[in-house]
Amino acid sequence: MELVKGRPLTNEGRLDKEIRVYDLLDSLGIEYLRADHEAAFTMEACQEIDRLLDCMICKNLFLCNRQKTDFYLLLIPGGKVFKTKELSKQINSARLSFAGAEEMEEFLDITPGSVSVMGLMNDKENRVRLLVDKDVLESEFFGCHPCMNTSSLKLKTKDVFERVLPAMHHDMTIVTLPGEEA
Secondary structure (H helix, E strand, O other), rough: EEEEEOOOOOOOOOOHHHHHHHHHHOOOOOOOOEEEEOOOOOOHHHHHHHHHHOOOOEEEEEEEEEOOOOOOEEEOOEOOOEEEEEHHHOOOOOOEOOOOOOHHHHOOOOOOOOOOOOHHHHHHOOOOOEEEEEHHHHHHHEOOOOOOEEEEEEEEHHHHHHHHHHHHOOEEEEEEEOOOOO
16 A cells, blocks of 8 residues: 555556546646555554544545434544434434435445545435534544545645535534544
8 A cells, every 4th residue: 555646547446436436636726645445344454544644534424314304414524433312413303323325325426434524526416415423523634535544645625624525515514523432
């Protein structure tokens, strides 16, 4: 695993959803570093990638209400414990649970294990509300997948939330979750 600047030299072996992320970042003139790696399905694998990127890769949780009428993408630091009760109070939504793979694919064009803020570019109808723990915004750099868990990106946090999100026509809601460690 090594860090390289920018997109892959060729699109060969890359899915369209990954290429669309590079196209978006390049169209906005955003600099980023990329690391290709084996699929990262666990927080342990993500921690190894974190060390290479030297930044925090967030837990990306795709949630919904019980009626499956409201959907949320929650970004929290990897070390924080997610407690439904704490979040529900802040966003006035009772009975939050994890949304299914079907909705994840339908709204974000992402499969489990590849959830990323970059998937919001595929949510043209703004069905998914972005929730960001305030601690995520305090880091200088932000790590995420380009809609595939076989690559990871390192970007400036400021670029993600001040340039990429507006280009995707999404806002964020800042939440404050307890700082208990996992």
